[in-house]
Amino acid sequence: MTTTMTSYDPAVDAPKHHHPVYDYDSGPPVDRGKFAIWVFLGTEIMFFTGMIGTYIVLRAGSPEWPNPAHRLAVGITAFNTFVLICSSATVVAGLFAVQKDDMAALRKWWGLSILLGAGFVGIQAYEYVHLIDHGMTPNQDLFWSTFYLMTALHGLHVIIGVLWLAVAYVKILRGEYSSKNWVGLELAGLYWHFVDLVWVLLFTLIYLM
Amino acid sequence: MSDPNASSIRPGMGEPGTTRTSHEHHELGFIRKYIFSVDHKVIGIQFMLLGLVFFVLGGLFAMAIRYQLAWPWESMPVIGDLLFPNTGQAITPEFYTMLFTMHGTIMIFFVIIPLLTGAFGNFLIPLMIGAPDMAFPKLNMFGFWAMIPAVGCVVMSFLQPGGGPGSGWTAYPPLSTIASASPGSLSAQTWWLLALTWVGFSSMMGAVNYVTTIVKMRAPGLTMFRMPLTIWALLIAALLQLFALPVLTAASMMQISDRVFQSGFFTPTNLVINQINPEGAGAAAGGQPLLWQHLFWFYSHPAVYIMVVPAMGLASDILSVHARKPVFGYKPMVYSLCSIAGLGFIVWGHHMFASGMNPALGMTFMVATMMIALPSAIKVFNWLGTLWGSRIQLTTPMLFTLGFIAMFIIGGLSGIWMAATPVDIYIHDTYIIVAHFHYIVFGGSVFALFGAIYHWYPKMFGRVMNETLGKIHFVGTFIFTNGVFYMMHQLGMAGLMRRTADPYDYESYAHLQPLNVFITISAFCLFVWQIFFVWNFFHSMFWGKRVGRNPWNAASLEWEAPSPPGHGNFDSALRVYRGPYEYADPSVEEDFLAQTRDIESK
Numbered sequence: 001m002t003t004t005m006t007s008y009d010p011a012v013d014a015p016k017h018h019h020p021v022y023d024y025d026s027g028p029p030v031d032r033g034k035f036a037i038w039v040f041l042g043t044e045i046m047f048f049t050g051m052i053g054t055y056i057v058l059r060a061g062s063p064e065w066p067n068p069a070h071r072l073a074v075g076i077t078a079f080n081t082f083v084l085i086c087s088s089a090t091v092v093a094g095l096f097a098v099q100k101d102d103m104a105a106l107r108k109w110w111g112l113s114i115l116l117g118a119g120f121v122g123i124q125a126y127e128y129v130h131l132i133d134h135g136m137t138p139n140q141d142l143f144w145s146t147f148y149l150m151t152a153l154h155g156l157h158v159i160i161g162v163l164w165l166a167v168a169y170v171k172i173l174r175g176e177y178s179s180k181n182w183v184g185l186e187l188a189g190l191y192w193h194f195v196d197l198v199w200v201l202l203f204t205l206i207y208l209m
Numbered sequence: 210m211s212d213p214n215a216s217s218i219r220p221g222m223g224e225p226g227t228t229r230t231s232h233e234h235h236e237l238g239f240i241r242k243y244i245f246s247v248d249h250k251v252i253g254i255q256f257m258l259l260g261l262v263f264f265v266l267g268g269l270f271a272m273a274i275r276y277q278l279a280w281p282w283e284s285m286p287v288i289g290d291l292l293f294p295n296t297g298q299a300i301t302p303e304f305y306t307m308l309f310t311m312h313g314t315i316m317i318f319f320v321i322i323p324l325l326t327g328a329f330g331n332f333l334i335p336l337m338i339g340a341p342d343m344a345f346p347k348l349n350m351f352g353f354w355a356m357i358p359a360v361g362c363v364v365m366s367f368l369q370p371g372g373g374p375g376s377g378w379t380a381y382p383p384l385s386t387i388a389s390a391s392p393g394s395l396s397a398q399t400w401w402l403l404a405l406t407w408v409g410f411s412s413m414m415g416a417v418n419y420v421t422t423i424v425k426m427r428a429p430g431l432t433m434f435r436m437p438l439t440i441w442a443l444l445i446a447a448l449l450q451l452f453a454l455p456v457l458t459a460a461s462m463m464q465i466s467d468r469v470f471q472s473g474f475f476t477p478t479n480l481v482i483n484q485i486n487p488e489g490a491g492a493a494a495g496g497q498p499l500l501w502q503h504l505f506w507f508y509s510h511p512a513v514y515i516m517v518v519p520a521m522g523l524a525s526d527i528l529s530v531h532a533r534k535p536v537f538g539y540k541p542m543v544y545s546l547c548s549i550a551g552l553g554f555i556v557w558g559h560h561m562f563a564s565g566m567n568p569a570l571g572m573t574f575m576v577a578t579m580m581i582a583l584p585s586a587i588k589v590f591n592w593l594g595t596l597w598g599s600r601i602q603l604t605t606p607m608l609f610t611l612g613f614i615a616m617f618i619i620g621g622l623s624g625i626w627m628a629a630t631p632v633d634i635y636i637h638d639t640y641i642i643v644a645h646f647h648y649i650v651f652g653g654s655v656f657a658l659f660g661a662i663y664h665w666y667p668k669m670f671g672r673v674m675n676e677t678l679g680k681i682h683f684v685g686t687f688i689f690t691n692g693v694f695y696m697m698h699q700l701g702m703a704g705l706m707r708r709t710a711d712p713y714d715y716e717s718y719a720h721l722q723p724l725n726v727f728i729t730i731s732a733f734c735l736f737v738w739q740i741f742f743v744w745n746f747f748h749s750m751f752w753g754k755r756v757g758r759n760p761w762n763a764a765s766l767e768w769e770a771p772s773p774p775g776h777g778n779f780d781s782a783l784r785v786y787r788g789p790y791e792y793a794d795p796s797v798e799e800d801f802l803a804q805t806r807d808i809e810s811k
């Protein structure tokens with residue numbers, strides 16, 4: 001019968017002295033980190049789906065909705081959107097460079113991406129200061145409520161993205177990447193493209209429609 | 210890292226199906242080993258201790274709730290002086306509101322979810338798939354440490370004026386967003402929301418890690434359909450967390466914004482609460498309180514499955530081992546888990562029938578909810594099929610698992626019935642609901658958790674828990690659980706509403722007090738009875754019977770590792786030849802055939 005438990009026998013049951021190092025790869029043939037980042041972006045999609053869904057519901061349920069052009073500096077933000085799109089392009093250029101082991105170009109493109117990203121945050125901060133100066137705060141109406149929360153949460157993602165790019169930049173300077181090992185850069189890049197894509201959606205919804 | 214081979218093992222960079230092995234030797238200090246550990250087993254046990262400590266706190270809150278419901282406004286022994294010096298030791302209505310709010314919050318977000326996914330997810334996933342650790346051990350550590358700010362926020366919420374949040378675990382606005390609505394809606398509610406956000410971070414990091422580990426780090430030969438059902442269940446629960454939880458996080462951000470920046474997401478126009486009009490007080494309005502309910506339940510219905518799906522997995526594994534028989538219908542078990550999870554995303558409206566909705570929509574939610582009963586029933590029948598003609602060993606883990614099945618049936622049946630809109634409109638927010646979900650969360654998840662603790666304890670600590678004490682623990686827990694929750698069905702049928710400090714104010718409910726006294730006494734007994742568990746748990750850690758690697762003669766991978774497994778888990782890389790449930794296989798002498806045993810090439 002199986003109810004009798006085997007008791008402890010050091011010869012069989014004790015851990016072996018040297019603990020082993022081993023690893024497997026199963027599942028789809030992609031890098032683990034890349035797999036994980038896609039899973040993570042899935043949750044991010046749901047996060048912004050919640051936000052955008054809320055915006056649509058509140059806007060559709062309001063008797064009237066102000067014309068964004070009358071309230072926001074659409075031109076400046078359009079330029080800011082352009083800045084962000086450029087930063088995505090420079091990240092891609094950096095990834096091309098690393099595959100050719102062109103480290104000088106990689107440093108250049110990556111550094112430029114960080115500057116563009118930081119520039120986006122700067123312009124957005126300027127926009128906030130300007131609006132708040134004119135009394136346009138979240139407690140004014142639903143337009144401002146949704147505007148601030150959505151842009152601020154997106155801005156937080158941009159800030160995290162800039163920090164991520166910066167950490168990767170330090171690793172580039174330390175020579176940690178090459179054409180044989182650049183997954184780390186790709187992960188940062190994927191996140192960055194995602195953040196940019198979300199901005200294009202938010203810009204269209206909040207500023208243009 | 211003295212071994213030159215060690216550096217050749219780069220996680221995640223090999224070809225699919227490859228195995229690489231070498232040996233290294235290093236010692237970690239106490240802090241790195243037990244406090245800021247990156248080892249999945251230590252992190253799992255950290256989650257377990259956190260969960261158990263909060264279990265006591267949440268339990269104490271429940272006892273206070275029960276005291277008030279049995280003997281309303283009577284002075285509380287011992288703690289009355291401490292907490293209520295101004296009301297003659299009696300509870301206050303605000304305090305009662307805080308109690309049930311925090312009871313629910315703690316039990317769900319700090320007990321059940323951390324115990325199931327945090328403790329058992331962490332401990333079992335690498336061991337059951339033969340892996341040395343999680344895919345991202347550091348991320349795993351952050352996952353646990355994100356619970357600490359969450360705990361901090363809970364503590365802060367108690368210290369606020371008003372004495373803790375009070376809008377229920379569901380936090381419906383405007384009660385939760387308008388400060389004048391109740392004392393609990395002062396700053397305490399903001400801390401409550403922050404606590405939830407931190408729990409969300411923790412779960413998200415864990416879930417990304419679990420999914421990646423399960424998909425990418427299985428031992429060679431361990432195909433998806435050879436995985437133990439526990440692993441399937443944890444995978445599916447992780448997916449539920451990944452796709453449902455961010456919506457709650459977004460909604461919490463909106464509520465924080467409404468509270469801190471006076472935005473108007475959930476504040477309707479012309480609202481007046483306690484003579485105060487939020488718009489007049491400078492807040493935005495025009496928002497929709499119902500929107501919160503949708504967002505909240507879009508997360509929280511899947512969340513109730515996060516709370517039960519892993520329990521179903523654990524129960525399936527325990528059942529098979531202690532019935533010495535393969536799980537009946539393995540693939541239907543997997544598919545039913547998947548369909549429960551899928552359907553779980555489209556039924557949230559069954560919590561909102563009474564809030565009002567388009568009847569066509571209500572009908573859709575009703576039908577979808579009833580459809581969940583189908584995969585749930587498949588699971589129940591397959592458990593029964595597993596028991597049919599098996600050799601049941603009535604060990605403590607088995608007893609708790611049988612308890613799980615019995616009570617899940619009761620809770621599941623009341624679920625189908627209350628999903629019918631006309632029924633629900635009558636019973637919504639009565640004690641029927643409380644009975645329903647406690648049958649599932651306590652009778653189901655907690656029983657499965659107890660079973661799992663007794664079952665995997667020898668793997669965690671190298672010793673078994675005492676069987677006699679375990680059985681005593683089971684019998685009392687089973688009887689008193691039913692004493693508490695079965696009777697709540699009666700209260701609910703009589704119309705007694707939940708979340709009310711003194712229902713006997715209404716004459717029509719006054720006759721229900723004796724039943725409530727009975728429930729309260731059962732609840733006290735249930736609480737005190739857990740001493741058998743606490744004693745057994747800690748005593749066995751040092752003085753329990755020392756056992757070998759595989760005390761239950763189980764076939765799955767975790768039992769190949771030493772007990773407790775060292776850093777790196779197994780003696781060497783594994784190869785898997787079959788599924789995890791090969792019991793009573795005629796081709797071998799023993800009554801179990803381990804997943805790693807190669808009988809062909811012998």
Ligand code: HEM
Binds near residue numbers: 578621
């Ligand atoms: C057979 C499947 C199930 C069905 C058909 C079902 C149905 C329902 C319905 C219709 C309600 C709403 C009642 C009301 O508030 O008026 C409800 C409430 C609830 N259910 Fe279930 N349920 C099922 C399984 C579960 C499971 C597995 C869990 C948890 C592990 C669970 C936990 C809850 C909770 C916590 C509530 C109450 C939430 C609250 O208002 O605080 N249910 N269920």
Ligand SMILES: [Cu+2]
Binds near residue numbers: 509510556557
């Ligand atoms: Cu539900």
